[in-house]
Each structure stands twice: as structure tokens, then as C-alpha cells.
Amino acid sequence: xxxxFYCKSPISEEQDRCPSCGASQKAYRMIMDSSEMAYNExxxxxxEHDLSRAIESLSRAVRFNxxxxxxxxxxxxxxxxxxxxxxxxxxxxxxxxxxxxxELSDKYLNSVSQDVGLFDRIDTATRRFNTALxxxxxxxxxxxxxxxxxxxxxxxxxxxxxxxxxxxYINDKQYSKAYNELKEAEKVDWNNPxxxxxxxxxxxxxxxxxxHREKKVRRQTIEYNDGHDVVMIPRQTFxxxxxxxxxxxxxxxxxxxxxxxxxxxxxxxTIRIRENEKARTALITANNKxxxxxxxxxxxxxxxxxxxxxxxRYEGQSDVKGSYESLLESYSKSQDEDYDSASNxxxxxxxxxxxxxxxxLYKTVSDTVDQKVCEKKYTEGRQAFARHDYKAAIEAFSQxxxxxxxxxxxxxxxxxxxxxxxxxxKDNAIKYYNKVVDKYADSYKGRSSARKIQTLQSSEGE
Numbered sequence: 001x002x003x004x005f006y007c008k009s010p011i012s013e014e015q016d017r018c019p020s021c022g023a024s025q026k027a028y029r030m031i032m033d034s035s036e037m038a039y040n041e042x043x044x045x046x047x048e049h050d051l052s053r054a055i056e057s058l059s060r061a062v063r064f065n066x067x068x069x070x071x072x073x074x075x076x077x078x079x080x081x082x083x084x085x086x087x088x089x090x091x092x093x094x095x096x097x098x099x100x101x102x103e104l105s106d107k108y109l110n111s112v113s114q115d116v117g118l119f120d121r122i123d124t125a126t127r128r129f130n131t132a133l134x135x136x137x138x139x140x141x142x143x144x145x146x147x148x149x150x151x152x153x154x155x156x157x158x159x160x161x162x163x164x165x166x167x168x169y170i171n172d173k174q175y176s177k178a179y180n181e182l183k184e185a186e187k188v189d190w191n192n193p194x195x196x197x198x199x200x201x202x203x204x205x206x207x208x209x210x211x212h213r214e215k216k217v218r219r220q221t222i223e224y225n226d227g228h229d230v231v232m233i234p235r236q237t238f239x240x241x242x243x244x245x246x247x248x249x250x251x252x253x254x255x256x257x258x259x260x261x262x263x264x265x266x267x268x269x270t271i272r273i274r275e276n277e278k279a280r281t282a283l284i285t286a287n288n289k290x291x292x293x294x295x296x297x298x299x300x301x302x303x304x305x306x307x308x309x310x311x312x313r314y315e316g317q318s319d320v321k322g323s324y325e326s327l328l329e330s331y332s333k334s335q336d337e338d339y340d341s342a343s344n345x346x347x348x349x350x351x352x353x354x355x356x357x358x359x360x361l362y363k364t365v366s367d368t369v370d371q372k373v374c375e376k377k378y379t380e381g382r383q384a385f386a387r388h389d390y391k392a393a394i395e396a397f398s399q400x401x402x403x404x405x406x407x408x409x410x411x412x413x414x415x416x417x418x419x420x421x422x423x424x425x426k427d428n429a430i431k432y433y434n435k436v437v438d439k440y441a442d443s444y445k446g447r448s449s450a451r452k453i454q455t456l457q458s459s460e461g462e
Contacts, residue, residue, distance in 0.1 A: 035065035041444065043074060051082045051159075051189040053444075062091075069095045073104045082189060083158030085112070085122050125154040129161060141168050159185045159192060166198050175205040193409045323350045323358075331365050339372040370403045378412055385415060390423035401432075410436055414445045417452075426456050 004011050004018035011018050016026055042057035055078055061071040072095040079088035096105040128151045135144035145168045151161045162185035169178035179202045185195045330345035346366055381396030397416035400407050417432035433449040440446040
């Protein structure tokens with residue numbers, strides 16, 4: 001038997017309104033169901049060790065229903081595994097306040113309290129992590145690396161510390177060490193989008209490095225098959241061959257060959273060059289007199305041809321100046337963190353008219369501005385969706401998808417489809433759900449999108 005959320009009177013599941021106060025239970029039940037769905041989704045992701053996504057789902061569950069004790073307990077466990085014990089304690093304390101008799105909250109809090117020195121280690125690790133960030137900002141990467149290694153020693157499951165260590169190794173071009181740190185972070189949270197992005201970048205440098213090492217090893221050894229086994233012996237260099245006492249005859253023959261070649265390729269050409277130089281000097285003197293009268297006309301013709309070439313090169317490109325002005329204006333606004341205006345200015349830039357330096361600056365500004373615009377519009381879209389302003393959510397998510405349709409591992413694309421669905425635009429909802437299915441068929445979003453496509457198509461047929 002349920003209770004009315006308003007007056008706490010008993011009410012059966014079949015009744016949509018409270019018989020005592022008349023309050024509608026439909027919206028309340030929908031919110032409770034959403035909380036349970038989010039909890040189940042978080043549980044599934046936690047079992048798969050997809051901790052960052054599990055945190056997102058469980059946070060949504062407790063946001064819908066702050067008294068969802070099992071979601072809070074699980075969220076605390078996920079935070080603890082993620083290397084965030086302070087956040088884990090917060091969730092268990094809140095759960096204990098809502099449900100004083102809850103045994104799981106008591107169990108988790110007691111296990112933490114029995115760990116002597118845990119709070120000192122948490123405080124020390126937090127202070128060291130913040131110190132490492134300050135060192136990074138000031139350019140003292142060596143000191144930052146020392147501090148962050150101490151953090152990992154005290155809290156090896158802290159994903160943020162692993163990611164920062166990898167960044168420091170990447171900055172020092174130690175890509176193998178960076179890859180090892182990222183794989184350790186992946187063991188804790190295998191589907192973390194930031195970790196995946198770093199691994200993708202590191203692999204670009206690891207492949208050439210591996211090929212270079214293999215090529216170097218091949219150059220340094222020779223394989224010899226004695227009929228039974230393959231023996232690898234060191235390759236003898238040219239200098240080693242000369243120093244070898246058994247190569248005396250080879251050295252004598254080589255010296256004679258070098259002497260003959262020096263005579264042929266050095267002495268003989270020198271004699272011929274001197275004779276040819278005399279004949280060339282006489283010919284040049286005679287030609288100078290004949291060409292002096294033509295030189296002025298040839299010079300003027302060359303200048304005219306160069307001016308025509310320049311005119312043809314810049315004809316129809318009157319907006320070169322405007323493109324550079326827009327690029328510089330976009331760069332200035334990005335420095336002032338006015339990323340919306342910077343993005344608008346970038347759209348006015350014609351990349352084909354930029355030189356090498358201009359294109360490099362355009363890429364730098366574009367990467368920064370696109371990332372910041374995506375972050376901002378993604379946040380605006382989620383906020384608009386939460387307050388049921390689906391048109392604003394569609395507009396925000398559309399800008400994110402236009403810049404990066406894989407943003408947040410496809411979450412922006414999935415939310416855009418949801419916004420279209422809730423706004424009543426079934427065609428666009430099906431369109432974007434299909435894109436999610438194409439890109440993320442094996443993920444939870446892909447499976448959810450496939451189910452929603454079937455539901456929407458069946459509703460159209462009816």
C-alpha cells in the first residue's frame with residue numbers, strides 16, 4: 001500500500017488521486033519510476049566498471065528521489081572505488097540521516113571509521129593534488145610530477161590523479177609511461193571519456209616509436225640458420241671490420257680503390273674544369289656585348305609578368321584582410337573567454353586565404369573555441385531539458401552535435417534525440433536515434449535508442 005506524497009494517507013496502486021486530499025499521484029509516480037530506472041542504469045554501469053557513467057546515472061537517481069537510499073549507498077561505493085572517499089562519505093551520511101535504521105549505511109560508515117588514519121590520508125592526498133595543479137599552472141612540471149606520484153601512492157584508485165600524471169608524461173614526451181598510467185586509470189573506470197581521449201592521442205606517438213625500435217633492432221642483428229636453429233648474431237659495422245686484424249688484405253685493397261677513385265673523380269675533373277672555364281669566360285665576354293642592348297627591355301618585361309602574376313593570384317580574394325581580421329578578433333575574444341562571439345568570428349574566416357601561420361592559428365583557436373562552446377552548450381542543453389524547455393535544449397544540443405557529434409561519448413547526440421521526442425518531433429527524434437544506434441550499437445545508449453525507435457515507429461503506424 002502506497003502513501004500519498006502530499007498528505008501521507010494510504011492509497012492503492014490503482015488509484016490516480018488521493019481519496020483524502022485529491023492530489024494527483026501520476027507525476028509523483030513518474031518521478032519515482034525515473035529514479036528507479038536511473039538506479040538500475042547506474043547499477044548496470046557499475047557492474048561493468050563504467051564508473052563515470054555510473055556516477056552520472058546514480059546522481060540523477062538521487063536527484064529525482066533524495067530518499068532513494070539504495071542509490072545513495074551504491075553511489076558512495078562507486079565514489080570510493082573512483083578514488084573520491086570524501087564524496088562517498090557524504091552520500092553515506094545523507095543516507096544515514098534519511099534512514100537511521102539502514103544497515104548498509106551503518107556498515108559502510110563503520111568500515112571507514114575503523115580504518116585508522118584514513119581521514120589524514122584523504123586530507124594529505126587532497127592537499128598534494130591541489131599543490132600539483134598549482135605547480136602545473138606555474139610550469140613546474142617536475143615538482144608537479146613528484147607531488148602527484150605521492151597522491152597515487154596514498155590513493156591509487158584516484159582516476160583524476162592518474163590522468164594528470166599521464167598529461168605530465170605526455171608533456172615530457174614519455175608516451176610509454178603516459179600509456180601505462182592511462183591503462184591503470186582504465187582499470188578503475190574503463191569507459192571514462194577523458195581517459196579514452198588521452199589514450200587515443202598517446203597511441204599516435206607510440207606506433208612510430210615502436211616501429212623505430214623494431215627497425216633499430218633489425219639493423220643491429222643478423223639471423224643465421226645453421227640447419228637446426230636460427231641464431232641471431234650482432235651485425236659488424238664498417239669501422240669494426242676495419243679494426244679487425246683479419247681484414248688486413250681487405251684494408252689494402254680498399255685503400256688502392258679509394259686512391260684510384262679520388263684521381264678519377266677529383267683530379268681529372270679539376271683539370272677539365274680549368275680548361276672549360278677559360279672557354280666559358282671568352283664566350284661570356286662576347287655575349288655580354290650582344291645582350292646589353294636587350295637587358296633593359298627584358299627586365300621591364302619580367303617586371304610586367306610578375307605584376308600580372310601577382311594580380312592573377314589575388315584576383316577575387318578581396319576578403320583576405322577581412323579573414324585575418326576575423327581570425328585575430330576570434331583569438332582575442334577566446335582569450336577573454338567570450339567563446340560564443342569567438343565562434344561567430346571564426347565562421348567568417350576563409351581558411352583557403354590564410355598562409356601557413358594563419359592556418360596554424362586558426363586550428364589552435366578553433367580547437368579551443370569548439371571545446372568551450374561544446375561544454376557550455378552541453379550544460380545549457382541539459383539545464384533546458386531539465387526544466388522541460390525542449391526547444392532551447394534542441395538548439396543547444398544541435399550546436400554541440402554540429403561541432404562534435406561524438407561529444408561525451410555520444411551523450412549530446414542521444415539527448416538531442418530525446419529533446420526532439422519530448423518536443424513532439426518524431427521524425428527528427430528517429431533520425432538522431434538512428435545515428436546513436438549506428439555509432440554506439442553495443443552501448444546502453446544504442447540499445448535504448450533502438451527500443452525508442454521501435455516505439456516511435458509503432459505509434460506512427462497507429
